[in-house]
Amino acid sequence: MTAVITVPSSLDDLSFEHVLEQLAAQPADARVIVDARHCTFASPYGLTALLTLAQSRSERPTFLPPEDQDKVTYWARAGFFRYAEDLYDVQGTVPRPRTTRESDVLLELTPVVKSDDVHTVVERIKDKATQILTNRLHLISRATMGFTMALSEACQNIVEHAGRGGWVMVQVYQYRKRLGGRLAVVIAVCDAGVGFRRSLESSPRRPLTDRWDDGFALETAVVNGVSRYAEAGRGQGLKGIRGYVHRWEGKLSVRSGTARIALVPPWDDDVPRRDNLPPFPGAQLQITIPEKSAA
Amino acid sequence: MRIDIGSVLRVSANLPYADLVTRSTGAAVRRCIEAEIAGVGDDDVVTLDFTHIGMMDYSCADEVVAKLLLDLARRGARPSSLVFHGITDAHLEAIEDVLLHHGLALVVHFADGAARLVGAVSEDERVIWQLVHSRGSAHVEDLAREVARESAELMIVLEALLDRRLLRRDGPTFAPFGAVS
Numbered sequence: 268m269t270a271v272i273t274v275p276s277s278l279d280d281l282s283f284e285h286v287l288e289q290l291a292a293q294p295a296d297a298r299v300i301v302d303a304r305h306c307t308f309a310s311p312y313g314l315t316a317l318l319t320l321a322q323s324r325s326e327r328p329t330f331l332p333p334e335d336q337d338k339v340t341y342w343a344r345a346g347f348f349r350y351a352e353d354l355y356d357v358q359g360t361v362p363r364p365r366t367t368r369e370s371d372v373l374l375e376l377t378p379v380v381k382s383d384d385v386h387t388v389v390e391r392i393k394d395k396a397t398q399i400l401t402n403r404l405h406l407i408s409r410a411t412m413g414f415t416m417a418l419s420e421a422c423q424n425i426v427e428h429a430g431r432g433g434w435v436m437v438q439v440y441q442y443r444k445r446l447g448g449r450l451a452v453v454i455a456v457c458d459a460g461v462g463f464r465r466s467l468e469s470s471p472r473r474p475l476t477d478r479w480d481d482g483f484a485l486e487t488a489v490v491n492g493v494s495r496y497a498e499a500g501r502g503q504g505l506k507g508i509r510g511y512v513h514r515w516e517g518k519l520s521v522r523s524g525t526a527r528i529a530l531v532p533p534w535d536d537d538v539p540r541r542d543n544l545p546p547f548p549g550a551q552l553q554i555t556i557p558e559k560s561a562a
Numbered sequence: 563m564r565i566d567i568g569s570v571l572r573v574s575a576n577l578p579y580a581d582l583v584t585r586s587t588g589a590a591v592r593r594c595i596e597a598e599i600a601g602v603g604d605d606d607v608v609t610l611d612f613t614h615i616g617m618m619d620y621s622c623a624d625e626v627v628a629k630l631l632l633d634l635a636r637r638g639a640r641p642s643s644l645v646f647h648g649i650t651d652a653h654l655e656a657i658e659d660v661l662l663h664h665g666l667a668l669v670v671h672f673a674d675g676a677a678r679l680v681g682a683v684s685e686d687e688r689v690i691w692q693l694v695h696s697r698g699s700a701h702v703e704d705l706a707r708e709v710a711r712e713s714a715e716l717m718i719v720l721e722a723l724l725d726r727r728l729l730r731r732d733g734p735t736f737a738p739f740g741a742v743s
Binding site for chain 1: 577579580581583584585586587616618619620621624625628629651652655659663664
């Protein structure tokens with residue numbers, strides 16, 4: 268039997284949960300069709316998470332691209348079909364992207380498997396990131412450096428902990444609803460690897476508690492900076508990301524397994540922790556850094 | 563002794579990059595630095611020159627800065643002092659972060675010639691270090707007069723800075739480690 272998974276018209280980190288709710292009702296080896304025909308917006312998180320969704324299935328899923336030509340062209344420019352075609356049976360013809368230079372995609376979908384890939388990401392993004400963060404988001408030079416560092420550390424989590432490759436994407440948006448029209452730069456890093464709980468369970472550093480679950484594991488790693496490695500300097504990457512996000516009034520959310528935690532700035536109304544979400548392997552991280560407020 | 567970290571990255575470690583990112587890159591660079599300074603004497607100053615390095619992330623700084631200092635101290639193989647030269651904003655955040663995490667401190671020289679004591683130091687240590695640095699070298703009595711404190715009290719701070727190799731003895735005076743031309 269084949270199940271149809273409907274992609275919401277607006278696909279971001281929160282609405283992706285609707286995709287996972289539908290998926291949770293299916294056995295792991297069920298054949299699924301991911302139907303994005305009516306999707307009119309997809310954030311970097313949405314696109315990277317759709318790729319990891321396919322990775323998580325034992326049966327190769329089918330993918331129905333957006334019907335709107337502008338949208339499907341954007342997905343192609345973002346590099347989605349370049350990787351989706353290896354993971355999904357993509358139905359119909361999709362456009363071949365010519366260039367991404369004039370778009371607000373700071374970094375199109377880029378695979379992260381090994382340490383060299385992190386260097387590639389940093390080399391590709393740092394000049395453009397400096398230009399956009401300084402000229403359009405009006406952040407000072409130190410903020411642009413921290414941005415590239417946060418991106419590097421987020422990607423390294425895949426290399427060091429996931430046990431399989433993932434993707435990263437970075438884009439600039441205008442946040443009409445939450446930020447009163449201000450711009451924000453969004454980093455999404457998603458993988459379908461072992462996730463935080465299993466990663467920590469492989470280490471004696473795992474806290475011994477009856478409350479041990481995905482949410483506790485996320486708090487242990489993201490909030491308390493505990494890594495599965497015993498060395499004293501480990502776990503600083505996520506701590507550094509958290510500090511950077513806090514300093515520039517940004518938002519950080521990390522989902523793993525059945526839980527999600529968020530560092531929520533005053534301009535957002537997300538909740539700090541959600542438990543009992545539909546299960547999904549690996550870790551999905553999103554960082555949002557807003558334009559400096561005029562006040 | 564002066565070590566060009568850009569050259570270490572691209573030649574010795576054979577990594578074709580301009581930035582110090584990822585833990586594995588940091589570990590490779592640290593091993594090369596350790597090999598280069600293995601024969602350095604106790605009184606030598608080793609200058610690590612970051613002029614040709616783009617940016618540095620936390621993981622790499624943990625390997626290249628913190629682990630290097632900790633490993634050298636553990637093996638008793640540390641030269642008289644390590645000075646970090648050519649530091650910019652692109653390096654400083656990660657360096658400060660890992661130094662604070664490990665309770666370490668360093669003297670860094672910026673590209674414009676300015677020097678700063680960074681990492682885990684008390685406000686007292688920072689003020690006295692700055693005073694010595696601005697004077698070039700100084701007797702404890704002169705320093706005590708300038709800050710209107712007892713010499714014995716000041717000596718405790720200076721000895722602590724000496725122990726951590728953040729200042730050096732120059733005959734009867736205390737002096738900073740010189741800037742690199």
